[in-house]
Amino acid sequence: MRVLIVEDEAPLAEGLRDGLEAEGFAVDIASDGLDGLWMAREHPYAAIVLDIMLPGLNGYRVCATLRQEGIWTPILMLTAKDGELDEAEALDTGADDYLTKPFSFVVLLARLRALMRRGVPERPSVLEAGDLRLDPATRTVQRGDVAVEMTSRETALLEFLLRRQGDVLSKQTILDNVWNDEFEGDPNIVEVYIRRLRNKLDRPFGRTAIETIRGAGYRLAADGG
Ligand code: CA
Numbered sequence: 001m002r003v004l005i006v007e008d009e010a011p012l013a014e015g016l017r018d019g020l021e022a023e024g025f026a027v028d029i030a031s032d033g034l035d036g037l038w039m040a041r042e043h044p045y046a047a048i049v050l051d052i053m054l055p056g057l058n059g060y061r062v063c064a065t066l067r068q069e070g071i072w073t074p075i076l077m078l079t080a081k082d083g084e085l086d087e088a089e090a091l092d093t094g095a096d097d098y099l100t101k102p103f104s105f106v107v108l109l110a111r112l113r114a115l116m117r118r119g120v121p122e123r124p125s126v127l128e129a130g131d132l133r134l135d136p137a138t139r140t141v142q143r144g145d146v147a148v149e150m151t152s153r154e155t156a157l158l159e160f161l162l163r164r165q166g167d168v169l170s171k172q173t174i175l176d177n178v179w180n181d182e183f184e185g186d187p188n189i190v191e192v193y194i195r196r197l198r199n200k201l202d203r204p205f206g207r208t209a210i211e212t213i214r215g216a217g218y219r220l221a222a223d224g225g
Contacts, residue, residue, distance in 0.1 A: 078098070129221065150200065162220060
């Protein structure tokens with residue numbers, strides 16, 4: 001799940017990014033309002049963390065513009081404690097929730113997850129392909145009745161495969177959505193993680209849900225293998 005952080009204070013933005021990445025999210029940062037608006041239009045983010053006081057275009061304007069354009073990505077707005085502009089106004093412009101600075105990362109994470117859960121109403125809260133299940137709220141994975149232990153990155157990869165089940169996904173598409181734009185390591189990391197998922201979710205159960213499509217990428221069978 002990819003999250004956009006629009007925040008001009010670099011240490012705060014980078015701290016949030018590191019924390020969210022550790023939880024398995026892919027994270028982009030925009031350091032001014034115009035960049036943030038552009039990125040929010042271009043990419044289907046799972047959620048946006050949006051500061052109010054920004055160079056270029058303030059957070060209220062970014063939020064209001066997105067909503068006017070029919071972009072309903074869940075937005076968590078960050079308001080300053082000295083609040084010259086208040087929370088009610090954040091919600092008026094179409095933000096879904098707000099947090100007052102300074103905040104704890106744990107609280108931000110909980111709020112973000114809550115927003116993503118209710119963000120797109122038609123999205124099922126539990127993702128399923130046959131008897132393979134992932135609950136995005138609790139980050140738990142099951143094959144049939146068996147709970148499977150997964151790392152946060154493995155869970156993020158499975159979540160992406162489940163959301164795009166039946167589609168052939170190239171390594172690059174997977175990399176872009178599950179890892180970061182800035183990821184400059186070996187793209188074969190995708191293979192490594194695909195193998196881990198198979199070893200946890202398919203092989204022990206005699207299944208073949210995650211298919212290799214030669215020369216094209218991978219596909220999660222919609223029936224769960
Ligand atoms: Ca700011």
